[in-house]
Amino acid sequence: MSVVLQKINSSVRSIRPMQDTALAQRAGQIKEELRQGVKKPYIKIIDLTWGDPHRHGLKPLTFARQVLAACLYPKLLNDDTLPADVRQRAQGLLSECQGGSMGSYTDLPGIPQVARQISEFIVRRDGGVPSDPESILISPGSQWALQNILSLLVHGSDSAVRSGVLTPLPSHCVSIMSVVGLGGVSVPYHLSEEQGWEVQVEELNRVLEAAKQEYDPVALYVINPGNPSGHVQSRKSIQDVIRFASEKRLFLLADEVYQDCIYKDNIEFVSYKRVLAEMGPPFSNTVELASFHSASKGFLGECGLRGGYVELVNLDPAVMKHVFTIFSKDNAPTPGQIALSVMASPPQPGDPSYPLYRMETQQMQTLIKDNVRIVHEVLNSLPGVSCQPVEGGAFAFPIIYLPPKAIRKAKELGMEPDTFYCLRLLEDAGVFFSPGCEYGQKVGTYHIRFCIMATRGTIEETLTRFAVFHTHFMDEFS
Amino acid sequence: MSVVLQKINSSVRSIRPMQDTALAQRAGQIKEELRQGVKKPYIKIIDLTWGDPHRHGLKPLTFARQVLAACLYPKLLNDDTLPADVRQRAQGLLSECQGGSMGSYTDLPGIPQVARQISEFIVRRDGGVPSDPESILISPGSQWALQNILSLLVHGSDSAVRSGVLTPLPSHCVSIMSVVGLGGVSVPYHLSEEQGWEVQVEELNRVLEAAKQEYDPVALYVINPGNPSGHVQSRKSIQDVIRFASEKRLFLLADEVYQDCIYKDNIEFVSYKRVLAEMGPPFSNTVELASFHSASKGFLGECGLRGGYVELVNLDPAVMKHVFTIFSKDNAPTPGQIALSVMASPPQPGDPSYPLYRMETQQMQTLIKDNVRIVHEVLNSLPGVSCQPVEGGAFAFPIIYLPPKAIRKAKELGMEPDTFYCLRLLEDAGVFFSPGCEYGQKVGTYHIRFCIMATRGTIEETLTRFAVFHTHFMDEFS
Numbered sequence: 001m002s003v004v005l006q007k008i009n010s011s012v013r014s015i016r017p018m019q020d021t022a023l024a025q026r027a028g029q030i031k032e033e034l035r036q037g038v039k040k041p042y043i044k045i046i047d048l049t050w051g052d053p054h055r056h057g058l059k060p061l062t063f064a065r066q067v068l069a070a071c072l073y074p075k076l077l078n079d080d081t082l083p084a085d086v087r088q089r090a091q092g093l094l095s096e097c098q099g100g101s102m103g104s105y106t107d108l109p110g111i112p113q114v115a116r117q118i119s120e121f122i123v124r125r126d127g128g129v130p131s132d133p134e135s136i137l138i139s140p141g142s143q144w145a146l147q148n149i150l151s152l153l154v155h156g157s158d159s160a161v162r163s164g165v166l167t168p169l170p171s172h173c174v175s176i177m178s179v180v181g182l183g184g185v186s187v188p189y190h191l192s193e194e195q196g197w198e199v200q201v202e203e204l205n206r207v208l209e210a211a212k213q214e215y216d217p218v219a220l221y222v223i224n225p226g227n228p229s230g231h232v233q234s235r236k237s238i239q240d241v242i243r244f245a246s247e248k249r250l251f252l253l254a255d256e257v258y259q260d261c262i263y264k265d266n267i268e269f270v271s272y273k274r275v276l277a278e279m280g281p282p283f284s285n286t287v288e289l290a291s292f293h294s295a296s297k298g299f300l301g302e303c304g305l306r307g308g309y310v311e312l313v314n315l316d317p318a319v320m321k322h323v324f325t326i327f328s329k330d331n332a333p334t335p336g337q338i339a340l341s342v343m344a345s346p347p348q349p350g351d352p353s354y355p356l357y358r359m360e361t362q363q364m365q366t367l368i369k370d371n372v373r374i375v376h377e378v379l380n381s382l383p384g385v386s387c388q389p390v391e392g393g394a395f396a397f398p399i400i401y402l403p404p405k406a407i408r409k410a411k412e413l414g415m416e417p418d419t420f421y422c423l424r425l426l427e428d429a430g431v432f433f434s435p436g437c438e439y440g441q442k443v444g445t446y447h448i449r450f451c452i453m454a455t456r457g458t459i460e461e462t463l464t465r466f467a468v469f470h471t472h473f474m475d476e477f478s
Numbered sequence: 479m480s481v482v483l484q485k486i487n488s489s490v491r492s493i494r495p496m497q498d499t500a501l502a503q504r505a506g507q508i509k510e511e512l513r514q515g516v517k518k519p520y521i522k523i524i525d526l527t528w529g530d531p532h533r534h535g536l537k538p539l540t541f542a543r544q545v546l547a548a549c550l551y552p553k554l555l556n557d558d559t560l561p562a563d564v565r566q567r568a569q570g571l572l573s574e575c576q577g578g579s580m581g582s583y584t585d586l587p588g589i590p591q592v593a594r595q596i597s598e599f600i601v602r603r604d605g606g607v608p609s610d611p612e613s614i615l616i617s618p619g620s621q622w623a624l625q626n627i628l629s630l631l632v633h634g635s636d637s638a639v640r641s642g643v644l645t646p647l648p649s650h651c652v653s654i655m656s657v658v659g660l661g662g663v664s665v666p667y668h669l670s671e672e673q674g675w676e677v678q679v680e681e682l683n684r685v686l687e688a689a690k691q692e693y694d695p696v697a698l699y700v701i702n703p704g705n706p707s708g709h710v711q712s713r714k715s716i717q718d719v720i721r722f723a724s725e726k727r728l729f730l731l732a733d734e735v736y737q738d739c740i741y742k743d744n745i746e747f748v749s750y751k752r753v754l755a756e757m758g759p760p761f762s763n764t765v766e767l768a769s770f771h772s773a774s775k776g777f778l779g780e781c782g783l784r785g786g787y788v789e790l791v792n793l794d795p796a797v798m799k800h801v802f803t804i805f806s807k808d809n810a811p812t813p814g815q816i817a818l819s820v821m822a823s824p825p826q827p828g829d830p831s832y833p834l835y836r837m838e839t840q841q842m843q844t845l846i847k848d849n850v851r852i853v854h855e856v857l858n859s860l861p862g863v864s865c866q867p868v869e870g871g872a873f874a875f876p877i878i879y880l881p882p883k884a885i886r887k888a889k890e891l892g893m894e895p896d897t898f899y900c901l902r903l904l905e906d907a908g909v910f911f912s913p914g915c916e917y918g919q920k921v922g923t924y925h926i927r928f929c930i931m932a933t934r935g936t937i938e939e940t941l942t943r944f945a946v947f948h949t950h951f952m953d954e955f956s
Contacts, residue, residue, distance in 0.1 A: 050583060052576070052577075052582050052583050053581075054576070054577040054579035054581040054582045055576035055577045055579075055582040055583065056577065057577055058577075059579075060579060060581050065550050065551040066551055068547075068550040068551065069546075069547040069548075069550050069551035069554065070547075072543050072546040072547050072550065072813070073543045073544055073546065073547035076547065097782070098528075098530070098532070098533035099530075099532045099533045099534065099535050099536075101532035101533075101537075101538060101782070102782050102783070103531075103532040103538050103779055103780040103781060103782045103783065104530050104532045104533040104781060104782050105528060105530050105533065105781045105782060106782065140618055140784065140808070140811065141808065143808070144808060301581055302581040303581060303582055303583045303809070304575070304579070304580050304581045304582050304583060304584065304809070304811065304812035305580070305581065305811055305812065305813065306618065306784070306808075306809065306811040330618070330619065330621070330622060330784075331781070331782070331784065332784075333618065333782065333783055333784040333811040333813065333814060334782035334783065335550070335783065335811065335812075335813040336811060
């Protein structure tokens with residue numbers, strides 16, 4: 001018997017693997033079978049389970065990659081095939097790195113220029129609401145920052161009462177939240193699918209009161225635009241949530257990483273920070289808020305570089321000291337910080353890089369908007385499938401009305417019904433979607449999730465395969 | 479009263495800030511004063527507290543930076559000003575990234591080619607001892623990997639008995655170990671300064687037996703080459719430690735990030751993995767070992783990119799599943815993985831990049847060896863200073879025999895005596911070293927730590943300022 005096995009930490013034992021589901025394993029096997037020449041009705045698996053645009057064939061923005069190359073290989077600063085604004089940006093960033101190298105550790109909160117650019121970006125985004133660079137902490141991704149903030153808030157078994165964090169259901173990070181656990185508890189509140197996955201204050205209230213019996217609710221986690229829901233919260237809805245958090249003295253954790261991805265013309269993203277400021281006292285100067293953003297999401301899509309940030313509002317200076325301490329445990333990678341610089345401060349009209357940057361982002365925007373339209377049309381044209389409008393974010397999360405026979409079959413196999421459905425979709429059509437049970441859903445409902453940020457060809461091929469599969473599946477189990 | 483402040487997690491409260499000491503704050507103030515034109519006996523602070531070669535003016539390796547630039551901006555693949563082997567390496571790495579982009583998340587254990595290269599590097603290093611790429615996990619730095627492994631091993635207050643980890647004293651990461659805490663306990667064992675900071679098995683034994691009264695010792699953490707000690711363990715010493723770990727059923731955590739930095743001609747680095755394999759059964763097939771390495775250290779020095787790995791030996795497959803789960807929580811940044819690729823598989827004789835690579839690494843090696851020689855000579859020529867040989871690593875850690883008057887003065891000021899000494903050194907000479915109390919030291923002894931990886935000019939200027947300051951200080955308090 002090994003030393004570790006007897007002793008493995010129990011909270012680690014309870015972590016659910018993320019890339020190690022039966023579905024992911026089967027996808028790996030099928031890829032291998034295809035490589036070995038096994039005949040299938042398809043020659044390639046399409047995997048849309050990741051919120052990772054480059055993985056699905058979208059291209060990085062040229063300006064971002066040119067700045068990265070020049071920062072990492074400064075000889076390119078003398079290369080006039082690179083636009084002048086690229087070289088200027090790189091020079092500016094390098095001048096704020098220790099020893100002039102991207103290879104040095106950066107001090108907190110990150111490269112100072114990047115923190116300033118993020119702060120200015122927030123001010124512009126929020127119509128002039130002030131933002132202090134000293135309240136911004138750059139990290140190796142938004143989820144990392146979220147974990148840090150949670151580690152401050154959540155008490156585990158060392159405390160008389162375990163801490164609870166209200167978490168949307170469905171949510172992209174149920175597993176992360178429970179991991180973070182630190183012994184804390186994720187308290188799920190249902191989003192209302194019938195109302196386009198809206199947050200409902202009555203539901204928050206119901207869940208909070210029930211949780212209080214057992215736990216100490218300390219924070220409310222919201223995801224806007226929704227993942228996987230695709231819902232974008234209105235100003236009114238955000239006001240309601242803030243009022244609720246204020247009344248119940250909950251710390252607000254706002255995951256806003258898809259803020260640049262809005263697909264409906266009459267809808268705009270409004271940040272929690274802005275609404276909070278506009279509500280005025282007592283809200284604006286008391287409600288504690290952490291707002292998370294990332295260079296991985298949106299049109300930049302630089303997941304591999306690892307760069308995110310959190311802006312903190314209304315935290316006591318004594319608490320901020322602990323926040324700094326906990327963020328100083330690790331440095332954000334400099335390439336991720338460069339990506340954040342480009343996200344926060346893209347080329348402006350008149351800059352040499354602007355025309356190309358504008359073309360690339362507009363093409364991307366048009367592509368994704370069209371993807372969303374096509375996805376919506378196809379899904380809602382299929383019997384037994386219904387998809388709420390994808391107003392923002394990166395995912396469609398349609399409900400599948402599975403026939404009772406299919407549900408029975410799944411249960412015979414010891415599987416969740418939507419996992420069974422996704423496994424068949426993978427097996428028969430070579431399309432890899434995630435089942436709703438991985439995100440949480442109302443009992444007795446079944447969903448699938450897939451990323452809509454992909455090339456047109458991929459989306460069309462996916463929908464064609466999906467439509468054929470779904471029709472056969474419904475026939476088979478009707 | 480803010481919501482968080484009342485509720486802040488107690489184990490977070492106990493974390494000691496790393497960049498937030500009185501010394502670091504004063505260094506920041508002095509920099510600001512110098513900027514504002516305040517007259518001082520120096521025009522610039524020299525900060526050698528970081529193990530960060532680029533920060534201290536050393537240059538990145540050209541091959542590494544060219545590969546990075548080509549990977550991030552693949553248009554450069556067609557640029558024949560870049561050597562053919564650079565373009566080939568970049569093409570190979572990109573072909574194993576999803577969507578052909580460094581902007582995608584990588585699956586565990588990282589970019590497959592990088593894991594293979596690391597595995598081959600280990601086999602070469604260890605004279606043919608096999609290494610399985612599936613036992614290697616790439617992470618955003620070696621400390622991150624260490625934290626993950628500790629989180630598996632260490633039980634906190636949820637357990638009847640708290641876990642203990644034997645940790646060298648002095649050690650560069652006392653604070654990290656206690657942070658990791660997870661409620662676990664760091665059990666310090668003294669290295670023997672008189673024996674050049676050797677690990678002594680009697681001391682391990684003494685500490686273990688004492689710890690058993692209160693805790694459950696689960697692991698033994700060793701740092702070789704030592705940080706801050708500069709000691710390099712002999713094969714014999716490693717054998718002794720392995721025998722001890724085997725007998726006491728301790729998991730071995732070997733921090734070997736400075737393995738490429740050896741400065742004495744008759745000394746070589748031997749890995750724990752190699753010695754373990756060469757000892758044969760029952761050791762070689764039972765002792766559980768995690769060996770950590772990093773792209774931040776050595777001559778590459780790419781701290782800012784964040785790339786490290788751990789190789790695991792003799793872990794039960796059931797335990798490896800948990801390891802994979804916990805590492806899948808976050809992806810290693812792709813640029814850090816590229817740096818690891820270059821570290822593990824540098825240009826070879828015959829490759830177009832080899833001559834420049836060889837010249838750069840040899841120059842670096844000569845520079846650091848000379849730095850070590852000069853540091854040693856100057857330190858040991860000063861009364862009241864004594865420095866053990868710096869055989870490897872990145873730091874000198876001399877003992878300072880402080881006069882009783884200085885110790886009394888420090889105590890009056892409520893300071894550790896070596897903090898007082900470092901504060902005066904900073905104030906009077908503009909030289910920023912860390913006090914030994916930050917790393918742990920035998921009661922009644924006082925040390926300073928500084929990085930020896932810096933340009934010749936920096937080292938010479940530092941030693942000149944230091945010698946003058948030290949002489950004055952000793953006079954003042956004699």
